[in-house]
Amino acid sequence: MRLKPGSYLILGMLDAGFETGYEIKQSVDRSTRFFWAASLAQVYPELAALENDGYVNSADQPRGKRPRKTYTLTTKGRTALEDWLRSDRAPDFEFRDEGLLKLFFADAIPAEDALALVRRLRAGAEEIDQHFRDVILPRAGATSQRFRQLVAREGADYYAWRASWLRQIEAELSDEPEPRPT
Amino acid sequence: MRLKPGSYLILGMLDAGFETGYEIKQSVDRSTRFFWAASLAQVYPELAALENDGYVNSADQPRGKRPRKTYTLTTKGRTALEDWLRSDRAPDFEFRDEGLLKLFFADAIPAEDALALVRRLRAGAEEIDQHFRDVILPRAGATSQRFRQLVAREGADYYAWRASWLRQIEAELSDEPEPRPT
DNA sequence: ATACTCATGTAAGCTGTTACATGATTCT
DNA sequence: AGAATCATGTAACAGCTTACATGAGTAT
Numbered sequence: 001m002r003l004k005p006g007s008y009l010i011l012g013m014l015d016a017g018f019e020t021g022y023e024i025k026q027s028v029d030r031s032t033r034f035f036w037a038a039s040l041a042q043v044y045p046e047l048a049a050l051e052n053d054g055y056v057n058s059a060d061q062p063r064g065k066r067p068r069k070t071y072t073l074t075t076k077g078r079t080a081l082e083d084w085l086r087s088d089r090a091p092d093f094e095f096r097d098e099g100l101l102k103l104f105f106a107d108a109i110p111a112e113d114a115l116a117l118v119r120r121l122r123a124g125a126e127e128i129d130q131h132f133r134d135v136i137l138p139r140a141g142a143t144s145q146r147f148r149q150l151v152a153r154e155g156a157d158y159y160a161w162r163a164s165w166l167r168q169i170e171a172e173l174s175d176e177p178e179p180r181p182t
Numbered sequence: 183m184r185l186k187p188g189s190y191l192i193l194g195m196l197d198a199g200f201e202t203g204y205e206i207k208q209s210v211d212r213s214t215r216f217f218w219a220a221s222l223a224q225v226y227p228e229l230a231a232l233e234n235d236g237y238v239n240s241a242d243q244p245r246g247k248r249p250r251k252t253y254t255l256t257t258k259g260r261t262a263l264e265d266w267l268r269s270d271r272a273p274d275f276e277f278r279d280e281g282l283l284k285l286f287f288a289d290a291i292p293a294e295d296a297l298a299l300v301r302r303l304r305a306g307a308e309e310i311d312q313h314f315r316d317v318i319l320p321r322a323g324a325t326s327q328r329f330r331q332l333v334a335r336e337g338a339d340y341y342a343w344r345a346s347w348l349r350q351i352e353a354e355l356s357d358e359p360e361p362r363p364t
Numbered sequence: 365a366t367a368c369t370c371a372t373g374t375a376a377g378c379t380g381t382t383a384c385a386t387g388a389t390t391c392t
Numbered sequence: 393a394g395a396a397t398c399a400t401g402t403a404a405c406a407g408c409t410t411a412c413a414t415g416a417g418t419a420t
Contacts, residue, residue, distance in 0.1 A: 004379085005280045012287035022399050032286055035279040042380060044401055066388045066399060084284070085291045088302050091280035097217040098187045098273035100336065102266070104214060105194035106329040109267045114329065120270055147288040147296065150351060154282065161343060169332060186407085204371050224408060226373055248371060248416045 001053045003080060005092055009036055010046055011073060011081040014056060016145070019070040021047050030139065031148065034128075034155050047071055055080060099124065115173045122166035129163045132156035183235045185262060187274055191218055192228055193255060193263040196238060198327070201252040203229050212321065213330070216310075216337050229253055237262055281306065297355045304348035311345045314338035 003011075009032065013024040021043045028038045050056045055077035061070045073081070099121045106114040132155055140152030185193075191214065195206045203225045210220045232238045237259035243252045255263070281303045288296040314337055322334035 005278070005283060006379085008287075009283060012283075012290065015287070015290055020399075021401090032283060035277050035282040035286075037276065037278075039381065040400085041382080041402080048401095063398080064389070068399065081287070082291055085287060085299060086295050090306065091284065091303075092278060093280060094219065094276075094278045095217050096187070096219075096274060096276045098275060100217040100333055101187060101191060101194075101214060102273065103329055103336075104217075104333045105190075105197070105263070105267060107327045108194065108197050109264055113268050117267060121273075124272065145289045147285055151282055151286045154285075154347060157347065158340075158343075161340075165336060165339065188407085202371075203373090221409065222372085223374085223410080230373095245370080246417070250371065 001049060003055075003084070005036065006038060006042065007046060007050060007055075008081060008084045009038060010043065010050065011055065011077050011084075014071055014073050015078065015081055019072075020068060021071075031136070031152070035151075050077070111173065115170070118166060118170050118173060122163060122170055125159055125163040125166055129156070129159040132159055183231060185237075185266070187218065188220060188224065189228060189232060189237075190263060190266045191220060192225065192232065193237065193259050193266075196253055196255050197260065197263055201243075201254075202250060203253075213318070213334070217333075232259065293355070297352065300348060300352045300355060304345060304352055307341055307345035307348055311338070311341040314341055 009028065010024060013027055016027075018024045018027050021040065024047075025038065025040050025043050028036075028043075047056065047058075051058055051071070054074055056071045057074055058069050058071050060067070062068050102117055103121065106117055109117075132152070136152050137156050140149045143149065191210065192206060195209055198209070200206045200209050203222065206229075207220065207222050207225050210218075210225075229238065229240075233240050233253070236256055238253045239256055240251050240253050242249070244250050284299055285303065288299055291299075314334070318334050319338050322331045325331065
């Protein structure tokens with residue numbers, strides 16, 4: 001099996017000490033989701049495939065009567081993770097940002113509607129910025145993992161930058177009220 | 183049919199004056215690809231579906247013996263585009279950035295390998311930054327579409343910001359050489 | 365001549381999503 | 393008692409990619 005970025009996400013989370021599919025998904029939602037998301041329906045089959053190919057081992061560790069399956073990296077899995085981190089293959093990047101797409105086409109609507117669009121995008125960016133400052137940064141500050149903190153700061157800085165960029169556009173657009181017909 | 187962001191991408195490109203599937207794909211590769219990409223095998227069937235549902239009309243306009251099919255927006259299509267631009271439904275955003283994912287897990291490898299990773303990411307960001315300055319910004323400057331210029335500037339500023347962010351991380355990591363065993 | 369660009373499409377397959385299905389444990 | 397959280401999976405479908413297939417026009 002050729003491993004894809006999502007596979008490495010799981011190997012990395014296991015290496016970081018998360019043990020079950022459920023925990024991995026939680027951790028993803030709390031940390032990597034802004035640059036790499038995953039759903040449970042992706043995590044469970046991927047764990048099974050990774051076990052099948054010898055990258056991870058599993059053990060049944062029920063809590064009471066609630067079934068629970070913990071996974072650990074095999075040597076092969078750990079090596080694969082390190083090789084990926086060291087490889088210089090150009091990393092995938094794929095951004096799908098519907099907000100920017102709308103902005104790109106905003107010449108098609110009247111200036112006041114375009115201004116409203118910018119306002120909505122600005123509000124959205126501010127909300128995420130706030131979330132980073134209230135939730136994600138403090139949580140990252142609590143770990144000792146240096147790079148995890150770094151990446152959290154990157155996200156925070158990006159959304160702060162984006163919000164301020166949109167505020168500026170908004171100001172520019174507001175300052176030139178469209179010429180009203182007399 | 184429920185329209186997805188990719189459908190609006192096509193409606194927007196037609197509205198902007200691009201006429202054929204081939205031209206739309208070219209324009210996407212030159213402009214929106216950094217925040218919304220599309221492949222030809224996506225564009226052609228989507229155009230057919232949009233025509234089927236009355237959002238666009240097509241006409242055969244061969245160039246010599248080379249077949250060529252041009253599309254134009256119908257009133258329904260133009261209205262759909264405007265409604266989308268005006269709607270306040272929270273826009274999709276999905277970032278998949280393998281570089282940041284690697285960085286996030288970089289505590290798993292020795293400091294010097296992590297530094298090499300940062301260097302590679304920095305070089306990648308600088309390359310895209312350069313591409314924006316050499317190719318995308320000048321091209322956008324040539325249009326009269328204000329928002330198109332704005333979005334190009336956003337992309338350029340983002341990659342410039344990202345490159346400088348990575349340069350700073352690189353400097354910080356370089357300044358603390360790992361304690362060598364005596 | 366040869367390679368590149370213009371131009372349109374199909375087929376097979378991979379990836380990922382939402383919704384479905386189930387049930388135990390803990391908190392209020 | 394009821395809601396939220398823990399926990400694991402499957403099924404159907406949506407969306408997109410790569411590769412295939414074809415051919416005309418243009419520039420070197």
